[in-house]
Amino acid sequence: MTYATPSYDRKRLTPGIVHIGLGNFHRAHMAVYLDDLFALGESHDWAIIGAGVRAPDAAMRDALKAQDCLSTVIELDPKGQTARRVGAMIDFLPVEAGNQSLISAMTRPEIRIVSLTVTEGGYFINASTGQFDPSLPEIVADGANPGRPATAFGAIVAALRARRAAGMQPFTVMSCDNLPGNGHVTKAAVVGLARLSDPDLAGWIAANVAFPNGMVDRITPATGPRERAMAASFGLGDDPVPVTCEPFRQWVLEDNFPAGRPALEKVGVTFTAHVHAFEMMKIRILNGGHATIAYPGGLMDIEYVHEAMAHPLIKGFLEKVEREEIIPYVPPVPDTNIDAYFDLIVERFSNPEVADTERRLCLDGSNRQPKFIVPSIRDALAAGGSVKGLALVSALWCRYCYGETDSGTHIPPNDPNWDALQGLALAAKADPKVWLSQRTIYGEVADDPRFVAAFDAALTRLWRDGTAHVLAEYLRGAG
Template identity: 75%
Template sequence: MNTKASPVAMPAYDRHSLTHGIVHIGLGNFHRAHMAVYLDDLMTMGLAQDWAILGAGVRIGDARMRDAMLAQDCLSTIIELDPKGRTARRVGAMTGFIEVQPDNAALIAAMTDPAIRIVSLTVTEGGYFINAATGQFDPDAAEIIHDAANPAAPQTAFGALLAALRARKAAGIAPFTVMSCDNLPGNGHVTQSAIVGLARLSDPGFADWVQANVAFPNGMVDRITPATGPRERAMAAEFGLGDDPVPVTCEPFRQWVLEDHFPMGRPALEQVGVTFTDDVHAYEAMKIRILNGGHATIAYPGGLMDIEYVHEAMADPLISGFLDKVEREEIIPYVAPVPDTDLGDYYSLIRERFSNPEVADTERRLCFDGSNRQPKFIIPSLRDALAAGAKIDGLALVSALWCRYCAGTTDSGAVIEPNDPDWGNLQTLALAARSDPSAWIGQKAIYGDTGQDPRFAAAFALALASLWADGTAKTLTRYLSS
């Protein structure tokens, strides 16, 4: 592919004339290929000139990203991986990056500025301090305990948000809107729960004020953005951007669905394809169950069969067939109708996206952080199928595949390097589950009461025994013939 022949699209607007309206916390690949791109498109149209992004972070890795971005005037390289040909653009919607500090003083000061009307977040699915078993805010997390005791010098994004909201309230400045861009069901509600829950630990009256006065719109976000490594940096070099250490690659597809709840105003994102609706929950349930649940379904068999890339897993008839059967029989039947959307067509689009060889997304990335992702992406479909008295063998096998993966070796005996924040504990339980399956499904934080369901317990035990005795390929073959 001759990518050098394609010119790199540069910002077609005067970045020096932009003013900040948004602080965004968590400058990972997804944000830079999603929200920043939508804003860049608006700015190209001559709109949203007062909605430039001020980048921010609260962790050590964020400081490294800040250094990299400031070195290139906060321009992000975005390479779209269309099988028909790659294209590159430099996105200029972010024009500054706040210093990353242990007490977040600079971040708090920036968010106190009246010009900031939206604070947005991509802090990953696991960054919201939610107990997976209860679905509620977890006040016992160490960082939350710290921030409750030290509200003026918080360590977390949520603590910093509260400190800024408190300062704005004292100064008579209206509160900004808090907009989660993370891949969570009801992400606005989840964010509100974390922030109000943290406030309640130290100042219940202020917690009530936040709950009554701060907007937390729900949203659904979607775009596949692989991790950046040597391959992605080589692509940037082919476009003449070899000095960029943090280029982002992504699929051509993107989607954003939002509640229109922005008391302090918002960019005209509907002009660039964002859907504003009161039915966000329907879109997000569709995406989380069909796409993210689909990712989880193909991740662990691919990992156990030593398959590196997602498109290679999709080309394997056993994994592809497994995905089809689980989706059509055990996931899609429990997805509620979505406005103007055919679920069968949506699933066909998902298959096409997963199969894009240009994206070169890795199975290892899909396997990462199952302890946070399985309760959100797989267990809800399993619960619905159990409640309906319907088939659950496929979803039980998905869970068994995750357990087998966490034992730490592939079917060929290759070592699987740690791939979950709780890897040590998961590996211990996965090895114990070989002789006692209840050791795995008894994890209340993952399965809640579902692990005690006799039908699920029996199906899980059968699937796990087959994986250990016969391997992944034979187990998938048996499932597909059932």
């Protein structure tokens, strides 16, 4: 098998973007869109300079610098795999304490966008309030030492301070992370951090810096031996960090780029004032769907997502919960048939080539459940609809956090708050309501007697009868 290489002259590219967080998703998503755009002969002044602010990012830098910043991206189409070398990134900054190289790069006048993939949990949000938390230790440290920040947001504030002092136009800050209102969330973090050391600068950022909201989507499994073997089959066995991904990708953006932007609409990016509608559809249906199939699969010792989708109980559970308790409360989306969108989600989850794992979907439920599942519960309750299926999703998460599958197999820690969750799950075995004491997860939903009763019944049955039996009962309408 062969692989495609950039059809444009990379030596003629000049940078316009600094991107912080060079994980698999960025390299299979934003970098691919830019690679496609450059291949059209467009926007060659928008190449990426990569950056990282965490010590582990240094290993990624070493790997990519050794191959001239090229990324191997393998699309896992059931009809046949294809590989390409993506050349949109032309440099990767040193990863260093104090982030001086990053700050200097973002101060360069040709840098007009700073983009981020720092994970959904990387925005320093207080779980209780859902707002930026200036009291968190890393933020307090950056506020006290703004000249040598440790966080991405501290580095952005330092660079904006330097640009303002030099009379330069600020860059646009663009989150590419999968969280609701990612532009608003990013603005809150940057302005909130700036306020700790320089309230006047914070006001200037709030008034002058653009933070467009965006919705991003592409399934990109973690890289391991299987993915490296795939790269080797294409003659790229010397790449230690290849990326695999599904064929599907989507990017929806607000067109709010005062300093300019690449012509991404020419390669399929949707620019719209209605990002929130696309975002809600994706978070509720896709991310909520992932949570729905994750925990029953994990408890039934199923390793891969496509194997879970091949199990009639799990696929049936997904279909019933989505069509009866999630999709009815998703508002209309411009030029989109929501039922057809869900059918596409089922097809994507069922792709055997992706080999995404149930364990990855089960990761970090304490961060994902309040974003992807609880809002659907809240809307269903407000509309007087059923929440039996969503309560069962939540009960399955609780049962999973006990740390043992239905067969007795040990489940290794799979959440940043695993110890606390495991303790609550143990207590909830005797009293299911203990689990709902997590106000940061459930909020006022935990006070609704309809949800409490449905959760109590679901968890009790899971312990008594096991996952498969409870799913079968639910599908028969007896659950």
